[in-house]
Amino acid sequence: MDKKRRDFLKVAGISTLAGLGGTAVVDRLVSGTHPSVANASGGHGEEHAAPKEEHAVQEAPKTGKRYGMVIDVKKFQEDPALGERISRACIQAHNIPEFPEKKDEIKWIWMTGYENAFPEKSTLYKDETTEEHQVPVLCNHCDNPPCVRACPTKATFKNKDGIVIMDFHRCIGCRFCMAACPYGMRSFNWRNPRDFITEVNRDFPSRMRGVVEKCNFCAERIGVGQKPACVEACGDTGAMVFGDLNDPESEVRKLLKENYTIQRRPSLGTHPSVFYIV
Amino acid sequence: MFEKALKGNNYYWMWLAFLGFFVGIAVICYLRQYFYGLGLTGMSRDVSWGLYISQFTFLVGVAAGGVMLVLPYYIHNYKAFGKITILGEFLAISALLMCLMFIMADLGQPLRGLNVLLHPTPNSMLFWDMCVLWGYLLLNALCGWVILTAERKQVAPPKWIYFFVYISIPFAFSIHTVTAMLYCGLPGRHFWLSAIIAPRFLASAFAAGPALIVIMALILKRVANFDAGKQAIDKMVTIIIYAAIANMFFVGLEFFVGYYSNIPGHYHTLQYLFFGLEHHGHVYNNLVPFMWGFLILFVIGFFLICNPQTRRNNDLWLGIGCASIFLSFWLDKGIGFVLGGFVPTPLEEITEYYPTANELFITIGIWAAGFFILTILYKIAIGVEHEVEA
Ligand code: SF4
Ligand code: SF4
Numbered sequence: 001m002d003k004k005r006r007d008f009l010k011v012a013g014i015s016t017l018a019g020l021g022g023t024a025v026v027d028r029l030v031s032g033t034h035p036s037v038a039n040a041s042g043g044h045g046e047e048h049a050a051p052k053e054e055h056a057v058q059e060a061p062k063t064g065k066r067y068g069m070v071i072d073v074k075k076f077q078e079d080p081a082l083g084e085r086i087s088r089a090c091i092q093a094h095n096i097p098e099f100p101e102k103k104d105e106i107k108w109i110w111m112t113g114y115e116n117a118f119p120e121k122s123t124l125y126k127d128e129t130t131e132e133h134q135v136p137v138l139c140n141h142c143d144n145p146p147c148v149r150a151c152p153t154k155a156t157f158k159n160k161d162g163i164v165i166m167d168f169h170r171c172i173g174c175r176f177c178m179a180a181c182p183y184g185m186r187s188f189n190w191r192n193p194r195d196f197i198t199e200v201n202r203d204f205p206s207r208m209r210g211v212v213e214k215c216n217f218c219a220e221r222i223g224v225g226q227k228p229a230c231v232e233a234c235g236d237t238g239a240m241v242f243g244d245l246n247d248p249e250s251e252v253r254k255l256l257k258e259n260y261t262i263q264r265r266p267s268l269g270t271h272p273s274v275f276y277i278v
Numbered sequence: 279m280f281e282k283a284l285k286g287n288n289y290y291w292m293w294l295a296f297l298g299f300f301v302g303i304a305v306i307c308y309l310r311q312y313f314y315g316l317g318l319t320g321m322s323r324d325v326s327w328g329l330y331i332s333q334f335t336f337l338v339g340v341a342a343g344g345v346m347l348v349l350p351y352y353i354h355n356y357k358a359f360g361k362i363t364i365l366g367e368f369l370a371i372s373a374l375l376m377c378l379m380f381i382m383a384d385l386g387q388p389l390r391g392l393n394v395l396l397h398p399t400p401n402s403m404l405f406w407d408m409c410v411l412w413g414y415l416l417l418n419a420l421c422g423w424v425i426l427t428a429e430r431k432q433v434a435p436p437k438w439i440y441f442f443v444y445i446s447i448p449f450a451f452s453i454h455t456v457t458a459m460l461y462c463g464l465p466g467r468h469f470w471l472s473a474i475i476a477p478r479f480l481a482s483a484f485a486a487g488p489a490l491i492v493i494m495a496l497i498l499k500r501v502a503n504f505d506a507g508k509q510a511i512d513k514m515v516t517i518i519i520y521a522a523i524a525n526m527f528f529v530g531l532e533f534f535v536g537y538y539s540n541i542p543g544h545y546h547t548l549q550y551l552f553f554g555l556e557h558h559g560h561v562y563n564n565l566v567p568f569m570w571g572f573l574i575l576f577v578i579g580f581f582l583i584c585n586p587q588t589r590r591n592n593d594l595w596l597g598i599g600c601a602s603i604f605l606s607f608w609l610d611k612g613i614g615f616v617l618g619g620f621v622p623t624p625l626e627e628i629t630e631y632y633p634t635a636n637e638l639f640i641t642i643g644i645w646a647a648g649f650f651i652l653t654i655l656y657k658i659a660i661g662v663e664h665e666v667e668a
């Protein structure tokens with residue numbers, strides 16, 4: 001992590017000041033005063049965050065959870081059918097409609113090109129991985145989510161476990177959050193979705209037209225001790241691992257410790273909770 | 279005073295009927311959209327705001343433009359604007375009502391619009407935008423009405439109204455600044471993420487708003503026997519010229535930053551808007567004609583309002599000049615700015631937006647409704663003017 005932050009600082013070319021801030025957090029982590037505080041919440045993006053928000057962002061994780069996910073991109077290369085399986089699992093679990101027209105499209109998790117997911121990581125002569133393979137993208141459940149900042153009704157909000165969720169009954173459909181999400185992870189119900197749900201899951205609400213939706217980290221499942229549907233669909237491949245980033249003993253933390261991981265567009269200071277092993 | 283709007287010649291009624299016709303079509307189209315959903319528009323998950331929000335953005339500017347009359351008249355005591363300040367205030371009212379209609383047309387769940395008030399969220403710029411827009415609307419309605427009533431009774435307006443007139447000035451600046459902040463505070467939308475957006479919005483507003491007022495004044499001179507005065511018009515044209523130059527200067531700076539820095543995020547959208555953006559072997563360029571229209575109309579309009587021959591000696595040329603500037607800046611802000619910002623998408627793809635017929639009719643209808651309201655307000659203002667003169 002330490003290395004990652006410094007890499008980031010170098011890449012983003014943020015001034016010495018930010019560097020100092022980053023180091024301070026690292027020092028604190030190393031000295032072990034708050035070993036359970038996940039790295040990405042403080043530090044390098046602080047100077048961009050509004051003071052109030054910074055407070056919230058810094059305070060919450062100390063006591064609470066911060067759910068996150070580690071995705072092993074290599075596993076998706078080994079099994080090209082896996083991508084389809086995870087998106088199907090999500091579609092079935094969440095009554096996601098499938099429209100014939102692309103214009104109406106709604107998606108929570110899908111496979112996209114490496115360069116689409118990580119536009120800032122360019123290569124001149126692409127290796128096979130970057131050229132051919134696809135990576136899954138879903139809402140990053142950002143620790144500093146721009147969509148929450150933008151929403152005028154608090155219909156999108158960050159739960160205390162770090163999950164960014166939506167209240168479909170409060171959303172007015174202004175789509176400000178869609179403009180604000182720098183990852184393009186939000187979809188809008190351009191028309192009544194109910195006629196386009198192939199297999200209805202009675203345990204999850206369907207939506208009405210005119211509201212926004214996105215991946216909710218399967219809040220309804222983890223509440224009852226289940227894994228997210230997409231993680232479950234990966235079986236024991238270990239392609240996607242879900243857990244509490246604030247728990248040093250969690251599987252996700254172990255993976256983060258053992259592997260070099262990247263996040264999507266880290267320079268924007270959103271602090272995504274989804275990490276990729278590439 | 280409303281009775282003034284009920285008496286008019288045939289042209290007046292024909293004009294209102296003409297506008298009413300488009301309003302009627304828009305109502306039908308809106309009902310279709312209401313019952314089907316926003317899928318009837320050309321918007322998609324990649325271009326999630328379309329004509330409605332871009333018209334809204336432009337019209338906030340037109341509303342703010344009225345302050346270019348209010349400020350010189352009330353702060354600098356520039357007497358020549360005395361007669362037409364009311365035109366600016368009433369234009370602001372109708373532009374703001376158009377803004378609100380566009381917002382309502384754009385909401386996926388319009389009946390829940392009040393949620394913005396029920397769950398006030400100060401960290402959302404949309405919340406603040408709503409506050410300042412309503413504030414400015416009420417201020418203009420109040421000031422316009424009180425001052426017009428006083429004029430009709432041929433007494434000086436009550437002192438307390440000046441308090442509201444003065445706060446309406448910072449409000450005018452704030453409506454467009456906050457509207458710019460809807461865009462320029464979003465991470466990852468590079469075209470919008472520029473500190474110059476707010477000043478650029480203000481500059482183009484202070485050109486487009488007064489340009490429309492000049493056009494209105496020229497029309498009213500012919501059809502309603504209302505003379506704004508040569509001096510007032512000439513001063514307005516000067517304001518338009520400077521504001522238009524400022525806007526073009528800011529646009530030029532965007533180009534410099536984008537192309538000289540050569541950072542893809544900073545020039546991709548400009549490339550898309552003005553030259554077409556190549557992506558996987560396909561050139562996407564559906565907005566290019568509009569943006570060149572913006573530049574060409576600017577040059578034409580600028581020449582017509584600068585050249586003393588066309589500016590001072592011929593109302594028709596002056597009117598065409600102002601109309602060109604207005605249209606030019608409409609293309610810039612009311613088309614290019616909002617739609618361009620969605621290209622490329624956060625996933626480095628390109629989706630082009632084409633409005634549907636239903637969406638176009640709603641858009642036209644809201645403009646027509648705005649001009650309907652404007653006509654009635656101007657009719658009242660001029661009726662009072664004539665009554666006082668008589
Ligand atoms: S990825 Fe987008 S939608 Fe998800 S939390 Fe971050 S900003 Fe919000
Ligand atoms: S569309 Fe809904 S969730 Fe998104 S900003 Fe508007 S009210 Fe909030």
Ligand code: SF4
Nearest residue numbers: 090109215218228230
């Ligand atoms: S975490 Fe749940 S909601 Fe999110 S993509 Fe996976 S299955 Fe869908």
